[in-house]
Amino acid sequence: MTSTSAGAAVGAHADASAGGGAGAEGGKACTPLTSYTGDALPYAGGNPFADYRRADLTRAGLGSLADLADRRLGAGVVVANDEFFAERENLLVRGPAVFDPERFGHKGKIMDGWETRRRRGASADVPHPDPADHDWALIRLGAPGVIRAIVVDTAHFRGNYPQAVSVEAVAAAPSASPDELLDPELRWTEVITRSAVGGHAENAFAVHLERRFTHLRLRQHPDGGIARLRVLGEVAPDPEWLAGLGTFDLVALENGGVVEDASDRFYSPPEHTILPGRSQKMDDGWETRRRRDTGHDWISYRLAEQGEIRAVEIDTGYLKGNAAGWAELWVRDGEAAEWIRLLDRTRLQPDTVHRFLVEPQAATHARVDIFPDGGIARLRLHGSLTAQGTDRLVRRTAALG
Known part of the structure; x- marks a missing residue:
């Protein structure tokens, strides 16, 4: 398990990206601001946030940016391919995720986030998921804007978070339907390359694309749970x-x-x-x-x-x-x-x-x-x-x- 200090990770990358834009990062669309990977320890009682791994977004100069995925602006999770354990809408709930160790339902532990079922391989001889297997959710931003950072928060998902995440973005009609967004002719832009993340942590990424977007496609590889998604940036009105x-x-x-x-x-x-x-x-x-x-x-x-x-x-x-x-x-x-x-x-x-x-x-x-x-x-x-x-x-x- 890796538990790198959030302050050290954010501070180092913030200095490296001084000047902004893709050029400051050698053409990269994104830069990880945290280096959390691996499981968190099982919950042992008491304050569930005591061992939570936080990102210091203020130190990286991102603390006062608007959350473009704020439901108060009109954001929403349009559709997801799977939400067996926990509903996709939880991704955009305001405030930190809540954890109740005693709360179970007919499908298992009830989590405050988006959680999919466990993927399996094609056969007994190939029991593990294919490397390309993943789950996804489409998010409509509350306002079109330029994305400066994305936070994939796995709070309370200690051993059931995704191994990696990736994010794509597109500029479409704000009221685009799921069918329109899933049209294979629609061209999406990768804003976060497939990146390893850690459990029970704020996994933060700086984005260096001077583009205006309206929707995101969040992928988790191969499956698992994400508590919250924050999309920090600047509104670019029509x-x-x-x-x-x-x-x-x-x-x-x-x-x-x-x-x-x-x-x-x-x-x-x-x-x-x-x-x-x-x-x-x-x-x-x-x-x-x-x-x-x-x-x-x-x-x-x-x-x-x-x-x-x-x-x-x-x-x-x-x-x-x-x-x-x-x-x-x-x-x-x-x-x-x-x-x-x-x-x-x-x-x-x-x-x-x-x-x-x-x-x-x-x-x-x-x-x-x-x-x-x-x-x-x-x-x-x-x-x-x-x-x-x-x-x-x-x-x-x-x-x-």
């Missing part, structure tokens, strides 16, 4: 769709908005503020620690492209005793431009959607300042792309293929 909408949320994750930085991530991440829909519980928004100084907290964003903001929503949903007291909104047009105040400091109410009409202002970046601390659940910046922003987005999307 310019035609945004043009058709006209007015849309320029900072929304699903439209290509990004959190660039924040003053505090203590209780919940700032990326939550640009997720779809309203917050459903307190930690579904952004909450900071309590300040004991005279400063304030903030989040900075990059918009989908240059756009003209006309209306603002600040939602403090489910933040009742810990909502920010006041908020300001600042924008700028370009990395080097000065910040311009778009919304004066305004009192916020707990658990409330606040709506403001503002003087139209072209911008590429935004920053919300909250006083003195606390949190907000969602930020919406409604407007339209400028002609310049539309042109840049169209050219950038075309370059991704």
Whole structure:
């Protein structure tokens, strides 16, 4: 059994891939960020995560990327060839996999992941699976995007994980059917070559393809179980769709908005503020620690492209005793431009959607300042792309293929 330190493995590969792109890796589509292989020890009681092998994605510079396979964005597992022991949909469940050592059903141990039956060979003389045998699942990403890393998490699959995995990707219609995705004429791109993985571990791979994808085909060789799949990357929206909408949320994750930085991530991440829909519980928004100084907290964003903001929503949903007291909104047009105040400091109410009409202002970046601390659940910046922003987005999307 190999139990390489996640920090050492991630750190070494992160340094080697400095500069990004396939060229930095000698043309390779992917680079393993962890080197876990082999079984984990059988569960011996107590905390099941005590011997779990984690990947340090933050150290590799991947910690704040969006999960393109987030069901909150609309991701789903379209179909799988086998899910005898555990359903394919578990792959995209939010949060860590749960393990209950006493939970069994008619088919055996109930696992929180996707698990297939054991493969067998062709005959008594050839009892082992053929090297080409494998199981597969097709995943629709929640938003089209450029993939920067993939995490194949085998939590709690200690001796029943796959020996190896591989992943392919394709750009297709977001609503493509299983038959369309399984059409042999459809050309898939390999993003993770067949690679050995370890049990009860986060197996992470950096991806170096500057391509826009909508679907993945996850293969496990020859069989076994995977608890979770995370697809970290950057949303690459459809310019035609945004043009058709006209007015849309320029900072929304699903439209290509990004959190660039924040003053505090203590209780919940700032990326939550640009997720779809309203917050459903307190930690579904952004909450900071309590300040004991005279400063304030903030989040900075990059918009989908240059756009003209006309209306603002600040939602403090489910933040009742810990909502920010006041908020300001600042924008700028370009990395080097000065910040311009778009919304004066305004009192916020707990658990409330606040709506403001503002003087139209072209911008590429935004920053919300909250006083003195606390949190907000969602930020919406409604407007339209400028002609310049539309042109840049169209050219950038075309370059991704």
